Amino acid sequence: MEYGLQLYSVRDVTEKNLDDALRQVAGIGYKWVEFAGFFGHSAKEVADMLGKYGLKTSGTHSDWRDLVRDFDGTVAYHKAIGDRNFIVPGTDLWTRNKLNEFIHYAGELQPKLADEGMTFGFHNHFREFTRTEEGYIPYFELAEKTDIRLELDTYWAFVAGQDPIQLMEQYKGRLHFIHIKDGDSEGHGKPLGMGTAPVAEVYRKACGLHVPMIVESETLTPSGMEEARICFDCLKKMEKEMNQ
Numbered sequence: 001m002e003y004g005l006q007l008y009s010v011r012d013v014t015e016k017n018l019d020d021a022l023r024q025v026a027g028i029g030y031k032w033v034e035f036a037g038f039f040g041h042s043a044k045e046v047a048d049m050l051g052k053y054g055l056k057t058s059g060t061h062s063d064w065r066d067l068v069r070d071f072d073g074t075v076a077y078h079k080a081i082g083d084r085n086f087i088v089p090g091t092d093l094w095t096r097n098k099l100n101e102f103i104h105y106a107g108e109l110q111p112k113l114a115d116e117g118m119t120f121g122f123h124n125h126f127r128e129f130t131r132t133e134e135g136y137i138p139y140f141e142l143a144e145k146t147d148i149r150l151e152l153d154t155y156w157a158f159v160a161g162q163d164p165i166q167l168m169e170q171y172k173g174r175l176h177f178i179h180i181k182d183g184d185s186e187g188h189g190k191p192l193g194m195g196t197a198p199v200a201e202v203y204r205k206a207c208g209l210h211v212p213m214i215v216e217s218e219t220l221t222p223s224g225m226e227e228a229r230i231c232f233d234c235l236k237k238m239e240k241e242m243n244q
Contacts, residue, residue: 001207003235004032004058006179006216010224014039019049021225026053028229029236034177034214035060035081036089043080050081058177058214059085059151061123064102067109075116085176086113087121087151093128093138106146121149121176126187129160143171150174153216154202155181155189164198168205178206179216180235189219191227192234203238 005025007014013021018039025033033055038046050057060083066074067086078086092098110120128139143150150171154164156179168175180202182195192199192215206213215231 001235001239002031002212003029003232004034004177004212004214005030005228005232006034006036006061006214008036008061009215009217009228009231011036012220012224018046019052022049022053022055024225025228026055028225028232030055030215030228030232032056032058032212032214034058034087034216035062035083038077043077046081057081057083058212059083059087059121061087061089064088064091064105064109064120067113068105071109071112075113075118078118079116084117085119085121085149087123087177089123090125090128093142094132096134096136099136099138099141103142103145106148110146110148119149119176121151123151123179124153124156126156126160129157129162143174147174149176151177151179151214153179153181155179155183155197155216158197159183159185159187165201165205168202168209168211172209172211175209175211177212177214178202180206180213181216181218181231189217191217191219191221192231193237194230199234200238203235204242207242 010021091102113120124139131137157164157167182192182197182199183189184196217227217231
């Protein structure tokens with residue numbers, strides 16, 4: 001089974017040397033990477049790095065306003081690095097006006113991206129599951145009023161008091177990826193297998209739904225790359241146990 005890594009997990013390396021970060025990520029065993037910035041590199045430079053290390057782009061965490069400002073240029077860059085999944089990592093949904101603004105643009109951007117062979121998705125944190133002062137829960141409003149793809153961050157759903165397994169089932173037709181991560185219920189992240197999030201259950205559910213898993217582990221403890229290695233080893237252990 002192949003796994004991906006959200007490169008924010010190793011930002012202590014990517015911010016200094018993206019090429020070296022990709023080399024090390026491939027060395028751990030990850031096959032897919034999800035970008036969180038390109039650090040001034042051209043699309044050709046990024047594509048060459050990926051090719052050199054046998055990595056593929058699962059998606060990117062990018063600002064949706066880039067598509068509003070320069071749709072053609074943004075799409076061309078993403079296509080050049082093999083990206084077909086434009087994922088909004090978070091945006092202001094905390095008032096009706098802001099929520100409706102994003103819903104409006106999502107309605108415009110999603111079909112345009114589809115025409116380019118790309119998807120438009122959304123990644124959550126915990127706050128999207130918190131009721132706003134205006135009485136709505138942003139995640140459910142967004143899910144109901146758009147048909148964009150969902151990258152469910154299972155850990156942040158857990159922190160918000162949601163059942164990530166139930167959410168995976170509820171939105172299984174719209175999940176193009178999940179973020180699998182661990183930590184405690186207070187939002188303090190830990191490497192996979194070291195927290196109290198239902199990681200094993202999430203893993204089994206993702207396998208059952210055939211939803212690709214992207215590791216995002218953010219503590220940089222003892223370093224981003226070592227944390228990424230611990231997480232990969234945990235995934236392989238769960239894979240082995242499930243196949244026994």
